[in-house]
Amino acid sequence: MSFPMSGFVRASLLGPCLAATALAVATPAGIDNAALANEADGANWAAYGRGFSEQHYSPLRQINASNVSRLGLAWSLDLSFSNFTTTAPLEVDGVIYFSPGVSEVHAVDARSGKERWRYDPEVYKVADQKMRTSWGTRGLAFWKGKVYLGTRDGRLIAINAKTGKPVWSVMTVDPDDHRYITGAPRVFNGKVIIGHGGGEYGATRGYVTAYDAESGKPLWRFYTVPGDPARGFESPAMELAAKTWNGEWWRHGGGGAVWNAMTYDAQFNRIYIGTGNGAPWNQKIRSPGGGDNLFICSIVALDADTGNYVWHYQVNPGDTWDFDASLDIELATLDIAGKPRQVILHASKSGFFYVIDRATGKLISAQKFGHVTWAERIDLATGRPVETPNARLPAGEALIWPGPTGAHDWQPMSFNRDTGLVYIPVIDLPGLYSDKGIDPARWKAPKDVEAAFGFNADNTDTPMNAGSSALVAWNPVQQKAVWSVPTPGIQAGGTMTTAGNLVFQGQMDGRFKAYAADSGKPLWSFYMANGVLAPPITYSVGGRQYVSVLTGVNGQPSIFGSPVAQFGWQARVHAKRLLTFVIDGKAELAASAPPAPVVPLDDPQFKIDTARAEKGKELFLEKLCSMCHGFGAIAGGGAPDLRASPLTLSPETFAQVVQGGILQARGMPRYPELSDADLQSLIHYLRARARESLAATNKPQ
Numbered sequence: 089m090s091f092p093m094s095g096f097v098r099a100s101l102l103g104p105c106l107a108a109t110a111l112a113v114a115t116p117a118g119i120d121n122a123a124l125a126n127e128a129d130g131a132n133w134a135a136y137g138r139g140f141s142e143q144h145y146s147p148l149r150q151i152n153a154s155n156v157s158r159l160g161l162a163w164s165l166d167l168s169f170s171n172f173t174t175t176a177p178l179e180v181d182g183v184i185y186f187s188p189g190v191s192e193v194h195a196v197d198a199r200s201g202k203e204r205w206r207y208d209p210e211v212y213k214v215a216d217q218k219m220r221t222s223w224g225t226r227g228l229a230f231w232k233g234k235v236y237l238g239t240r241d242g243r244l245i246a247i248n249a250k251t252g253k254p255v256w257s258v259m260t261v262d263p264d265d266h267r268y269i270t271g272a273p274r275v276f277n278g279k280v281i282i283g284h285g286g287g288e289y290g291a292t293r294g295y296v297t298a299y300d301a302e303s304g305k306p307l308w309r310f311y312t313v314p315g316d317p318a319r320g321f322e323s324p325a326m327e328l329a330a331k332t333w334n335g336e337w338w339r340h341g342g343g344g345a346v347w348n349a350m351t352y353d354a355q356f357n358r359i360y361i362g363t364g365n366g367a368p369w370n371q372k373i374r375s376p377g378g379g380d381n382l383f384i385c386s387i388v389a390l391d392a393d394t395g396n397y398v399w400h401y402q403v404n405p406g407d408t409w410d411f412d413a414s415l416d417i418e419l420a421t422l423d424i425a426g427k428p429r430q431v432i433l434h435a436s437k438s439g440f441f442y443v444i445d446r447a448t449g450k451l452i453s454a455q456k457f458g459h460v461t462w463a464e465r466i467d468l469a470t471g472r473p474v475e476t477p478n479a480r481l482p483a484g485e486a487l488i489w490p491g492p493t494g495a496h497d498w499q500p501m502s503f504n505r506d507t508g509l510v511y512i513p514v515i516d517l518p519g520l521y522s523d524k525g526i527d528p529a530r531w532k533a534p535k536d537v538e539a540a541f542g543f544n545a546d547n548t549d550t551p552m553n554a555g556s557s558a559l560v561a562w563n564p565v566q567q568k569a570v571w572s573v574p575t576p577g578i579q580a581g582g583t584m585t586t587a588g589n590l591v592f593q594g595q596m597d598g599r600f601k602a603y604a605a606d607s608g609k610p611l612w613s614f615y616m617a618n619g620v621l622a623p624p625i626t627y628s629v630g631g632r633q634y635v636s637v638l639t640g641v642n643g644q645p646s647i648f649g650s651p652v653a654q655f656g657w658q659a660r661v662h663a664k665r666l667l668t669f670v671i672d673g674k675a676e677l678a679a680s681a682p683p684a685p686v687v688p689l690d691d692p693q694f695k696i697d698t699a700r701a702e703k704g705k706e707l708f709l710e711k712l713c714s715m716c717h718g719f720g721a722i723a724g725g726g727a728p729d730l731r732a733s734p735l736t737l738s739p740e741t742f743a744q745v746v747q748g749g750i751l752q753a754r755g756m757p758r759y760p761e762l763s764d765a766d767l768q769s770l771i772h773y774l775r776a777r778a779r780e781s782l783a784a785t786n787k788p789q
């Protein structure tokens with residue numbers, strides 16, 4: 089995509105079904121269906137969204153709106169500078185489990201912050217090009233004494249929760265494909281299910297696979313998009329789906345990666361999966377002539393025992409904008425027109441908030457919760473969007489809201505059963521989609537793990553004022569915002585809400601905040617000495633309620649350059665941490681440098697060759713360097729800012745890192761295919777960016 093503006097920019101409500109099982113009591117090894125369904129017991133936070141409903145809601149109220157001002161730090165734990173602290177922790181019986189670094193798992197005592205064990209699957213030794221996909225693990229699963237981890241290279245690993253030793257490990261993908269795992273596995277009925285990412289990086293065809301939670305034996309797999317018809321269809325659902333595709337879509341993979349949301353519904357014994365964009369994004373390439381392209385950008389209900397298709401609701405028919413339907417699928421029972429309805433709540437990347445009947449998959453209502461220009465509305469009779477005339481780029485280029493970040497991204501929303509409101513971290517950021525000059529017939533998915541959108545892409549910084557963000561409290565019955573507060577920058581953290589009338593959210597300016605859930609009144613704030621994007625959790629140990637959250641800026645927000653870099657968090661300066669809070673906590677955060685903008689390093693002797701720098705600029709995007717180091721080589725804090733790195737002043741060391749992979753264990757991928765001339769081009773680009781940035785800084789105002 090051509091992103092002239094920047095890299096990406098251019099381009100009572102209590103569920104009765106849950107209350108019915110409120111008798112079970114969790115025991116140390118006892119996280120099972122009964123425990124995950126018993127959402128009235130707030131002691132543990134044993135799954136990504138806490139219980140089966142995935143509401144990110146806790147019934148605990150020891151910490152509440154009237155005493156949250158006394159909330160203080162219980163302890164903090166410094167983590168390695170290596171990438172990725174986007175993980176939602178789990179807490180089971182006084183132990184916190186979380187996944188920092190590249191797919192590591194750490195277990196920590198919730199009361200003391202003392203580490204129990206650490207498990208490193210040594211992803212860098214086996215992940216090869218999948219190291220380049222650059223996303224952190226967002227969460228883990230827990231079931232009967234085991235912790236479940238999906239790794240960047242595509243393994244699903246069961247770990248003994250007491251010892252940290254692996255019990256079993258299965259490879260869920262082809263080691264040579266473009267699939268990788270960042271999402272949390274889910275466990276139900278003794279089965280553990282996992283999907284994968286990869287729809288942005290090449291010819292990827294999405295699926296989810298269920299395994300036996302005890303043994304790792306594969307049980308069933310559901311593909312989300314059809315493969316090559318000549319090879320036969322895996323299921324009647326794929327035969328049905330194939331009728332909605334055109335051309336030779338299977339050559340491009342098709343997409344539909346299930347990289348995030350998978351929600352188990354105990355009432356119907358179904359699993360709802362949220363599928364991602366088509367591969368490539370651009371439908372003119374993927375399925376020339378159009379078509380709905382089932383089941384991309386859809387919520388699909390599967391029988392939890394067999395993986396058989398039950399129903400689907402396609403959020404974005406024939407998507408071409410990267411509006412994944414992969415964000416939270418949260419379950420609730422809402423009183424609609426005087427009747428209790430069992431529903432799915434889904435704030436899509438597309439900017440519409442959907443309320444869907446769980447029994448049938450039929451749309452009940454949908455309204456815009458953010459700035460949306462690609463569609464006027466969702467037609468309730470057909471369930472389909474009414475697209476605007478420019479939505480599919482008739483002129484080859486259009487600025488569209490939202491852009492590829494969506495109006496809501498992976499940072500979870502939360503649903504409060506008491507207020508009946510959903511707390512959404514909302515993004516207001518457009519994308520300039522352009523396919524000018526691209527011949528759909530000649531476009532080919534790259535063999536390497538590389539950017540593969542099917543749009544023109546451009547590695548330039550994002551203007552500081554390109555977008556904004558807000559925390560929005562949404563009434564899903566009335567489909568309207570009840571309150572909204574602006575949040576700093578273009579993205580903020582995931583939310584968590586409690587029966588204490590509280591909403592917690594971390595923000596990019598380093599503030600961790602609590603608001604009154606009913607009114608949005610700010611009640612508490614703590615300076616975290618780093619940006620916070622990960623979702624918080626809360627739980628109770630020894631009669632005290634705790635709140636835990638990870639700090640650190642990384643993953644997708646950090647690619648945007650200036651709007652993220654403006655906060656001054658630096659990857660090797662500002663510690664990433666796990667912080668835990670309790671009423672009257674008196675611990676002090678270790679001293680930390682104040683946030684400050686990166687100061688680029690110049691080498692006045694270096695003569696910049698403009699043509700080489702231009703080639704380096706392209707490589708920086710194509711090889712996914714910008715995924716960590718930022719568009720325009722302006723890092724947001726997730727990885728070192730290369731304009732300031734002494735590495736680029738030494739061609740030998742630069743080659744050892746980039747071609748030789750000597751920093752792989754710290755998260756830096758290896759690029760053996762890059763020639764010495766390619767490396768020189770990258771160096772010329774980085775030198776040019778450093779000099780340009782210094783000149784801009786020193787310019788008289």
Ligand code: CA
Nearest residue numbers: 364365410412
């Ligand atoms: Ca996507």
